[in-house]
Amino acid sequence: MSKAEPPFQRPQAAELARRLAEPRRFVQVVAGPRQVGKSTLVQQVAETLAAPVRHASADEPTLRGTDWIDQQWQAVRLEAAGPAGALLVLDEIQKIPGWSETVKRLWDEDTRARRPIKVVLLGSAPLLIASGLTESLAGRFETLHLPHWSYTEMREAFGFSLDRYLFHGGYPGAAPLAHEPARWARYVIDSLIETSIARDVLLLTRVDKPALLRRLFELACRYSGQVLSYTKMLGQLQDAGNTTTLAHYLDLLAGAGMVCGLPKYAGDVARSRGSSPKLQVLNTALMTAPSGLGLAEARADREFWGRLVESAVGAHLANAAAAGECALHYWRERNHEVDFVVKHGRRLVAIEVKSGRAPQAHAGTGAFAQAFKVQRTLLVGGDGLSVEQFLSRPAAHWLAA
Numbered sequence: 001m002s003k004a005e006p007p008f009q010r011p012q013a014a015e016l017a018r019r020l021a022e023p024r025r026f027v028q029v030v031a032g033p034r035q036v037g038k039s040t041l042v043q044q045v046a047e048t049l050a051a052p053v054r055h056a057s058a059d060e061p062t063l064r065g066t067d068w069i070d071q072q073w074q075a076v077r078l079e080a081a082g083p084a085g086a087l088l089v090l091d092e093i094q095k096i097p098g099w100s101e102t103v104k105r106l107w108d109e110d111t112r113a114r115r116p117i118k119v120v121l122l123g124s125a126p127l128l129i130a131s132g133l134t135e136s137l138a139g140r141f142e143t144l145h146l147p148h149w150s151y152t153e154m155r156e157a158f159g160f161s162l163d164r165y166l167f168h169g170g171y172p173g174a175a176p177l178a179h180e181p182a183r184w185a186r187y188v189i190d191s192l193i194e195t196s197i198a199r200d201v202l203l204l205t206r207v208d209k210p211a212l213l214r215r216l217f218e219l220a221c222r223y224s225g226q227v228l229s230y231t232k233m234l235g236q237l238q239d240a241g242n243t244t245t246l247a248h249y250l251d252l253l254a255g256a257g258m259v260c261g262l263p264k265y266a267g268d269v270a271r272s273r274g275s276s277p278k279l280q281v282l283n284t285a286l287m288t289a290p291s292g293l294g295l296a297e298a299r300a301d302r303e304f305w306g307r308l309v310e311s312a313v314g315a316h317l318a319n320a321a322a323a324g325e326c327a328l329h330y331w332r333e334r335n336h337e338v339d340f341v342v343k344h345g346r347r348l349v350a351i352e353v354k355s356g357r358a359p360q361a362h363a364g365t366g367a368f369a370q371a372f373k374v375q376r377t378l379l380v381g382g383d384g385l386s387v388e389q390f391l392s393r394p395a396a397h398w399l400a401a
Contacts, residue, residue, distance in 0.1 A: 033257020085116025169285030
């Protein structure tokens, strides 16, 4: 009988294990979009620990109260009698109103009493969990960001080819359904898209126009890779809302790890914020599942496939930006355009994406390089780096000196 393959581990597991092996110092926060394997990763690490582990989840249809946190904390204190202490894992913590004040109080009590209790908090909405952390737990936590799965991870864990990754994206839970197109699409729409919007955005934040937010999400998926002014979006959405509301809703969807709006690079923060956004999905499955197309149909549609390729490159960079590794923009001036402008410290990298044969001259990157001090220009696709080569390396590799 052959030995079973060990379960796939994301690289962030080793980092979390290293932090938990250190003396008790910080609350560990594992944050990222829904269905990227946060609970699985923490469980994999917890199974290697000598200390008792208590795992509890607040991910219920109705909101729990802070007394629930108290109950879980008191229970783990009873298990922390030995020298190894204990680990408390609280999942979907952002679902509980006022959670951060309660965690702060209990953590500080343990610190004063020198109880060897370590704590890991998990949350599906980075934007929402971040507000509670900065308000109450300043100086007491460090974050481990868990992004959508990369091409190399989906290839190693599920045997995905490049085309399959471009089409099916980086959701590990949906991967086993990839050979059943209708079932896969239904799973992504019902279990990932709808659940993220309903439970990670609408349940936790005041949204006066939920129908507008849903239509904005659909628009962002349909026009991923394109620059749209907020005024033009309002015309498409046929709503009497305002541009400030749309910008806010786009921020909420970005916080849930779904779609974002990239600002124009202007070398000036204020001017960048006032620009029309370039819509960008954070996982290409969000584009393809609602499209009604299968992989072969999508591949045959050159325009759709070209947008999918650009969106996959953009998602690779946008997920790195969400983790704080860089800042991501686009650039456009008259008839010149650069698909992605990546800022890392003082380094500026201009990236152009071509899904077909690229022309010899790239007017956009040339004009941008004349206007700003650029350290590197990259062409992905065409006669430049292959898309597979670009996606096979972390974004940081292309930003390094």
